[in-house]
Amino acid sequence: MTATASFARSIIETSDQIFVLLKQWLVSFLPAAWQPAAGVVLCVAAIVGLFPALFALTTVLERKGLGRIQNRIGPNRVGPLGLLQPLADGIKSLTKEDIVPARADWAVHFLAPLVLVVAVFMGFAVVPMGRNLVLVDMDAGLLFYFAMGASTELAIFMAGWSSRNKYSLLGAMRAVAQMISYEVALLLSTVVVVMMAGSLSLTKIVAAQNQYTWGLPHWYIFTPWGLAGFLMYAIATTAETNRSPFDLPEGESELVAGYHTEYSGFKFALFFLGEYLAMFSVSGLGATLFLGGWSAPFSFLTWVPSWIWFFSKLMLSIFVFIWLRGTLPRLRQDQLMNFAWKFVLPMTLLNLLVAGLWRFMGEGWERWVLCTAILVVAYVVMGRMGMRREHFGPRSYRYAE
Amino acid sequence: MFGEGILKGLAETARNFFGSFVSAERLTTVEYPEQRIAPFEAARVFPFLVYDGEDWLAGLRCVACQICEKECPPQCIFIEKSKDKKPDFVGKPQSYPMRFEIDISVCMSCQICVEVCPFEAIKMDTAFELSTGDRFGGLLLNLTQLAKPNAYYRQIHPTGAAEVDARMAEEMAKAEAKAKTATDAAAKAAADAAATKAADATPAAGDASQSRPDEESRR
Amino acid sequence: MSLIFYLIAALTVAGGLAAVLLKNTVHCALALTVAFAGLALLFLNLDAQFAGFAQILVYIGAVAILVVFAILLTKGSETPQGGVFSRTWLVGLTAAAAVFAVLGWAVIASAPLLPKAATPATAATSAMVVTPAPAVPPAPAVTVEQIGRALAGRYVLPLEIVAVLLTAALIGAVIVAMHEKEEAK
Numbered sequence: 099m100t101a102t103a104s105f106a107r108s109i110i111e112t113s114d115q116i117f118v119l120l121k122q123w124l125v126s127f128l129p130a131a132w133q134p135a136a137g138v139v140l141c142v143a144a145i146v147g148l149f150p151a152l153f154a155l156t157t158v159l160e161r162k163g164l165g166r167i168q169n170r171i172g173p174n175r176v177g178p179l180g181l182l183q184p185l186a187d188g189i190k191s192l193t194k195e196d197i198v199p200a201r202a203d204w205a206v207h208f209l210a211p212l213v214l215v216v217a218v219f220m221g222f223a224v225v226p227m228g229r230n231l232v233l234v235d236m237d238a239g240l241l242f243y244f245a246m247g248a249s250t251e252l253a254i255f256m257a258g259w260s261s262r263n264k265y266s267l268l269g270a271m272r273a274v275a276q277m278i279s280y281e282v283a284l285l286l287s288t289v290v291v292v293m294m295a296g297s298l299s300l301t302k303i304v305a306a307q308n309q310y311t312w313g314l315p316h317w318y319i320f321t322p323w324g325l326a327g328f329l330m331y332a333i334a335t336t337a338e339t340n341r342s343p344f345d346l347p348e349g350e351s352e353l354v355a356g357y358h359t360e361y362s363g364f365k366f367a368l369f370f371l372g373e374y375l376a377m378f379s380v381s382g383l384g385a386t387l388f389l390g391g392w393s394a395p396f397s398f399l400t401w402v403p404s405w406i407w408f409f410s411k412l413m414l415s416i417f418v419f420i421w422l423r424g425t426l427p428r429l430r431q432d433q434l435m436n437f438a439w440k441f442v443l444p445m446t447l448l449n450l451l452v453a454g455l456w457r458f459m460g461e462g463w464e465r466w467v468l469c470t471a472i473l474v475v476a477y478v479v480m481g482r483m484g485m486r487r488e489h490f491g492p493r494s495y496r497y498a499e
Numbered sequence: 500m501f502g503e504g505i506l507k508g509l510a511e512t513a514r515n516f517f518g519s520f521v522s523a524e525r526l527t528t529v530e531y532p533e534q535r536i537a538p539f540e541a542a543r544v545f546p547f548l549v550y551d552g553e554d555w556l557a558g559l560r561c562v563a564c565q566i567c568e569k570e571c572p573p574q575c576i577f578i579e580k581s582k583d584k585k586p587d588f589v590g591k592p593q594s595y596p597m598r599f600e601i602d603i604s605v606c607m608s609c610q611i612c613v614e615v616c617p618f619e620a621i622k623m624d625t626a627f628e629l630s631t632g633d634r635f636g637g638l639l640l641n642l643t644q645l646a647k648p649n650a651y652y653r654q655i656h657p658t659g660a661a662e663v664d665a666r667m668a669e670e671m672a673k674a675e676a677k678a679k680t681a682t683d684a685a686a687k688a689a690a691d692a693a694a695t696k697a698a699d700a701t702p703a704a705g706d707a708s709q710s711r712p713d714e715e716s717r718r
Numbered sequence: 719m720s721l722i723f724y725l726i727a728a729l730t731v732a733g734g735l736a737a738v739l740l741k742n743t744v745h746c747a748l749a750l751t752v753a754f755a756g757l758a759l760l761f762l763n764l765d766a767q768f769a770g771f772a773q774i775l776v777y778i779g780a781v782a783i784l785v786v787f788a789i790l791l792t793k794g795s796e797t798p799q800g801g802v803f804s805r806t807w808l809v810g811l812t813a814a815a816a817v818f819a820v821l822g823w824a825v826i827a828s829a830p831l832l833p834k835a836a837t838p839a840t841a842a843t844s845a846m847v848v849t850p851a852p853a854v855p856p857a858p859a860v861t862v863e864q865i866g867r868a869l870a871g872r873y874v875l876p877l878e879i880v881a882v883l884l885t886a887a888l889i890g891a892v893i894v895a896m897h898e899k900e901e902a903k
Contacts, residue, residue, distance in 0.1 A: 238862040241771040248779020
């Protein structure tokens with residue numbers, strides 16, 4: 099009996115740590131001096147291989163999902179169920195002509211997609227994808243993540259400026275303005291987690307959430323401030339990744355394709371890759387910060403390998419991204435900015451206060467009631483204030499009549 | 500105001516998403532090369548020339564009057580009139596086209612040629628799979644490619660073809676009646692046979708031109 | 719130290735020089751970003767994680783963008799035809815030399831206090847750098863947590879003063895912008 103139990107436990111343990119063990123096994127073939135470096139290279143190769151593969155899968159899933167939302171079938175021609183579509187797309191973008199506009203700044207034009215993709219890839223280094231499954235367990239992991247995220251703005255600006263195209267430049271300016279505005283909200287919405295976990299290290303943040311009461315996990319989303327923080331985080335990251343409904347920088351109807359208008363072939367594919375990688379990256383971080391990272395949703399499910407939980411949470415949020423894209427129309431520029439500075443930012447600041455209150459009120463039901471009440475009241479008041487100045491009626495056009 | 504509109508929208512799209520898997524009437528996509536829908540009678544693509552009988556050259560209704568060529572807004576029709584004449588369906592001698600070409604890369608499917616044709620000779624086709632590897636010669640249709648039998652016209656536009664057939668039968672009957680009166684008159688006044696024959700041609704031509712305003716008002 | 723330090727230092731100095739010497743203003747701004755990145759790498763090389771990441775977040779993520787925006791939103795972003803040196807280059811050189819002298823003096827004066835002399839300031843010759851070099855000896859690694867505790871504990875008053883100052887500046891900027899808008903009407 100105990101033998102079977104211990105065997106089962108070892109199976110669970112192995113499946114949970116399979117990637118770590120695999121790495122150790124592969125590295126053990128090398129001389130000892132090379133082992134640490136080889137281990138890092140192996141991890142980097144895994145990240146660089148895995149996420150583009152996930153990107154390929156996501157593009158086809160997104161197209162099919164959007165199709166279903168619009169009562170269409172979606173791509174189904176290449177391969178079974180259209181699953182080889184990304185392969186065809188990849189071949190297409192690899193074999194396409196790489197056009198650099200005649201008056202473009204070719205050096206900056208060339209560097210921009212590289213800087214973008216590299217900066218986005220760097221973010222994955224600190225996100226724990228399972229128990230012990232993190233490339234660099236950094237003390238200031240969250241700070242590192244946001245430092246890398248901030249670098250992408252410059253890449254987008256480089257792309258837009260170097261193309262010498264008014265659409266590109268306008269798209270880049272929009273993107274940068276939008277990303278800076280929402281970055282403030284993004285940082286502030288994650289600060290509550292840091293306040294509670296008492297660490298910037300993402301592994302420690304996950305460890306702090308990986309506890310159970312009555313079989314339920316201590317995820318931060320299940321607290322008033324955590325839920326508010328998560329919603330703000332979701333809004334800010336959607337804007338940060340230039341996803342619909344915040345996809346003004348590449349608004350097809352007015353800007354052709356925004357900052358990557360003048361990119362073709364594989365450089366365009368790199369931008370596309372960067373956008374989706376950023377999506378995975380913020381989804382992974384969101385799962386880590388608010389959804390308990392790799393921890394299981396119920397204590398009786400802890401035997402399932404941790405990396406499965408992480409990636410299912412990641413894919414779930416990707417699904418929500420697609421769902422939102424299929425539902426919401428694009429915002430106008432002034433709506434976007436008003437939303438950022440007059441709603442999201444005040445809410446995140448208030449959420450900081452609420453988190454402090456939660457911390458110092460101690461255990462008990464009072465803090466649940468008080469924190470929820472503050473947030474709900476603020477939400478209702480801000481909603482009403484936001485609507486007060488809006489008057490809906492027949493629109494008047496100054497010049498068109 | 501509080502985001503309930505967003506939730507409503509999300510619910511709607513979710514209903515679409517899951518509904519498209521369970522209910523067939525939601526998913527209206529026709530996967531074209533394998534699945535086809537029945538062609539619509541009112542569909543029109545590019546014009547073709549109608550001929551009666553078996554031999555297309557003999558039965559061609561077109562008399563090379565060149566009205567369509569002149570009326571065509573994008574000027575995609577080219578007609579070369581014949582020097583000699585051949586009898587049409589009522590037996591009247593008419594010119595016929597030596598060359599009749601339509602550049603379907605220029606044609607805009609406006610159907611004006613069909614409207615103006617007094618002889619029911621040019622009609623709109625419903626064939627749409629016209630892709631070709633040669634974008635100049637391949638899209639310039641000549642007389643051989645344009646001529647299609649009346650049976651085909653009946654098949655693609657049954658209503659329109661029935662109207663046209665009825666009208667043509669009427670004309671034919673009129674022409675026959677006229678010919679009969681002419682032969683009767685010829686039998687009566689055998690002496691003036693040559694004079695009557697000359698008179699026969701003029702009213703028949705008048706009949707043919709009469710049908711034109713009729714047709715236009717009907718359309 | 720050694721090789722990696724010299725590589726990063728060369729990168730930083732090259733970035734700084736390019737920022738001064740390039741003709742195109744946007745190229746200058748991008749070169750300046752390279753210098754910022756080099757500095758951040760220097761901080762990281764010295765195990766000063768917080769300073770390094772804050773450098774990237776603030777300087778590359780915000781200041782560089784601000785510089786770029788300022789260039790694009792003001793006139794004179796065209797590439798000058800002639801030389802890039804202004805007529806008052808002598809004054810500029812003097813100012814740069816003075817800043818360098820102060821920094822060098824500070825570093826040399828603080829050297830005896832440290833167990834091992836950390837010399838990141840040598841790379842700080844590229845004029846724009848005003849970031850205080852972290853007086854962090856490499857041996858006792860300062861964690862982010864310690865910095866946080868120090869900021870929220872001993873140095874809370876300066877922190878709050880800086881925060882109030884920045885808020886005042888922000889409100890002032892907003893008021894200035896709003897005032898202009900009303901006048902324009």
